[in-house]
Amino acid sequence: MLRVGLFIPCYVDQLFPQVGMATVRLLERLGVEVDFPEAQTCCGQPMANTGCTDEARPLAVKFLQIFKDYEYVVCPSGSCAAMVRHHYAEYLAGQPGFEELRGKTYELCEFLTDVLKVDKLPGRFPYRVGLHQSCHGLRELRLGSSSEIVGPAFGKARQLLELIDGVELVPLERPDECCGFGGTFAVNEAAISAMMGQDRVRDHEQAGAEVLTANDMSCLMHLDGLIRREGKPIRVLHIAEILAGAET
C-alpha cells in the first residue's frame, strides 16, 4: 500500500476543512494510506511571493523535516505543490532529502493520473461543470496544456472529471485566464483582482456552468466571494469534492 504524507494548505486547513476531508476520502478509496502530519502549517508561499525570503525560509526548512520520510507527498493545491517543486531550491538546495522531496511531491490530480494511473472513478455528478484552470497548476506544474503553447492538448483535471458519470464540462471563451486571486495581489490590487474574478465568473455563467471547480481552493475562495456578493446561482466546489463523490 502506498503511504502518502498529506500536505494540506494552511487556508484549506483553517477555512475549507471539507476539501481536506474529501481529499482523504478520495485517496483512501483508491487504496492509499494517508497520514496527515500535524506539525505542518504553511509552505511559505505568501511570504516568498511578497519577496520576504527570510520569512519564508524557516517554513521551507520545517516542511522538509516534516515530509522528507514519506513515500509521496500529496497536496490538493497546484500552487502550494508548485512552491515545493519549483521554488524551494532557493532555500533548500543541497540539503539532504530535498531533491527527493521535490520529485515525490504531487498535486492531487496529477498524483491520481500519473502515479495511481486512475482510469475509473465511481460516483455520479449530473451537473454542468466549469473547470477553472488555476495558473500555478497549469503553467508551473503543467497539469494541462496552456493556450499560449503550441502542442498537444491535455488536462489532468479534465481527464479525471470526465471519468465521473454525469459531469458535463462546459466550454469557456477563455479556457485558462487567471482569476485574479494571486495571493496578496487580491488585496494589493483589489480593484483589478475583483474585475479579473468577475470576468471569469461571467465566462462560466455564459457557458451555463452550474458548478465551478478548480484544483486550487484559493482561486475558488476569491471567485466564491464574488459570486456570493453578487448573488449568482453558481456553486463552487474543489475538484477533490467532486472526485470524492459529492452528493448534492
Place this chain on the structure above:
Amino acid sequence: MSADHAAAAAAFVADEPRTHWHDGALWFVRAKRDKAAQSLPEWELLRETASQIKGHTISQLADYLEQFERNAVRLGAQVHWARNAAEHNEIVLGILERHGVKRLVKSKSMLTEECHLNPFLEQHGIAVVDTDLGERIVQLAGEAPSHIVLPAIHKKKEDVGEIFHRHLHTAAGASDPKYLAEAARQHLREKFMEADAGLTGVNFAIAETGGFVVCTNEGNADLGVSLPKLHVASMGIEKLIPRAADLGVFLRLLARSATGQPITTYSSHFHGPRPGGELHIVLVDNGRSEILASDEFRRSLNCIRCGACMNTCPVYRRSGGHSYGTTVPGPIGSILAPARDAAAHGSLPFACSLCGSCTDVCPVKIDLHHQLLAWRKEIAHRGLLPRSKRWSMKLASLVLGNSRLYTLAGKLARAIVPRLPRFMIYNRLNAWGQKRELPVFPQQSFRELYRLSREQGNGEQVATDFTDAADERPKA
C-alpha cells in the same frame, strides 16, 4: 515608492465599460496571435532557437557590438556610442544641428521614448513628428504611448476623431476609421515632404553584415528616410543578432507574436547610407550593461519588443499602459523599470498575479513571471517594501512557523469572525471585502475533523456528514 500601480489601476478600472472594451481589444490581438502561432507546428522550436541565439549574443555582446561597428563603418555608416539617455540626445542633436535640421520625422522608436528625445529636441528648436499612426495620435494628444506596438490602444475611434478634429481639422464628430486614416495620411505626407531628416528605431542589427532591419506596418520608416538625405537610427545595444541567417527566426516570431500577422508589412533592410546621404547609428546603453551584469535579470535583454506579454497580461489589459508610469509597460516593463530605479518603480513587480501567461507567450522565452518574483525579493532585500507589507509578513511567518500558535490563531479567528457584525468586517480597511464576501468560517479546522475521524476510525462517515453540512452554508 512614488508611482503606485494599484492606485492608477483602480482609477482606470473605475470606468468599467471602457476597461472591458480595452481588455477585449487586446484579447482580440492575443487570440490572433494564438492562431498565427498554431499555424506553425515548429513554433516551440522557433522560440527555443530564438532564445538561444539571444542568450548567446548577450553573452558575447561586447564582441558582437564591435563587429557590428566595424561592418557598419565599412558600409559607410557613422557609429556613435551613448552611455545613457542624455548622451544619446546630445549626439542626435549634434548630428541634426550640423545639418541645420529644423524638421525631423520619426518612425516608431521606443528607445527615443525611453530617452525622452522629443521634448529635448523641441527645446532646441527642432520640430519632431512621429509618423507611426498610433504614435502620432498620442503625440497630438500630448500623451505617452500606452503600448509598445499599439501606442494608442487606449484610444477609442471617437477619441481619435476628437483629437484629429482639434489638430487636423477633420469634421466634428467624425469617427470613421477609414476617413480618419486618410486624414492622417494626407497630414503625414506633408510632414514627410517637409522633413530635413528621418529617425528610425532598429528591430534587429546584424553583426556580421553591419546592416539593420526596421519592421513597420505603415511603411513610414521607408518614407521618412527615403526623402531626406539624413538618416539617424537609434538602437539599444541588445538589438544585435550575430548573422543574417538568424534574422528569419526572429522575423517569423515578431509579427506573429505582436499582432498575429505572418510578418510585418515592411521589413526594411539598411546597409549603409544611400548614395549622397548620411547614415548615423547611435548605440545606446542606458542601463542595459547593468542588467547584463545580473545573473537574475540578464534574460530580460532577450526582449524583441513584440508586446505579446502586454496583450496577454490580465492585469495590463484591465489597467492600461499608463498605469505603469514607464515607457515600456506591462510584464517586461515591470522588469526593466525597477532595474533603472527600484524605489520609483517598486510597485510594478507586484502589479502581477504571477499567472505566468507572459512566460508562455514570450517568443524569446523570457521567464517573465519568475523575473517579476525575483524583483519582489530584490525590492524586499533593499528595504523598499512598504512597512505594512514588511510587518504583516514578519507576523505571518511568526505565527505560521509555530504550529501551536498557528492552530490557536485559526481557532480564534473561526470563533470570533462569524460573530462580528457586518460593518466590522466589511469596511474601508478590508480590501478583500470591497467586492467580495469572506469565506464562511467553519466551526472546525481540517486537523480537528481529521483527528476526530481517526479517533472514531471512521473517516468516511465524518467526512460525508461534514460535506452535507457545508452544503447548507448560509448564503450572503
